[in-house]
């Protein structure tokens with residue numbers, strides 16, 4: 829996904845449109861491979877009074893698992909990016925938030941894939957109020973109560989609370 833910027837810089841054209849679909853099935857995020865289907869990157873690089881702007885939409889189908897109950901979760905992830913591409917010959921601008929230094933060409937995949945991964949959620953839930961699994965019998969508590977006694981072991985602080993309670997006796 830290397831795009832030459834020579835024509836933009838020399839004024840032959842004012843913008844370069846792109847629309848890529850790339851295979852990221854080998855890309856690991858949070859110990860999973862969530863991009864089972866190809867990911868689409870589309871947008872343009874345009875010359876705005878001598879400044880190159882990269883605007884793009886990233887559109888990915890994400891295949892993950894609920895962090896509480898383990899159920900497969902599938903959702904659409906959309907990320908919009910808006911970056912400034914500074915020529916390495918300029919030497920004036922600092923590389924920082926949203927600014928990339930580029931030579932005669934820019935590797936769009938490198939910029940956009942890392943942007944997508946930065947924007948991925950650390951935790952996926954099948955629903956905000958997923959009750960998770962019983963830690964004793966493994967039953968899916970969303971389907972109903974299993975009957976286990978889970979009191980006293982819910983948090984590691986429960987034992988500590990009991991210690992304090994004993995002290996007071």
Ligand SMILES: [Zn+2]
Nearest residue numbers: 894897954958
């Ligand atoms: Zn769940």
Ligand SMILES: [Zn+2]
Nearest residue numbers: 962965974976
């Ligand atoms: Zn149970």
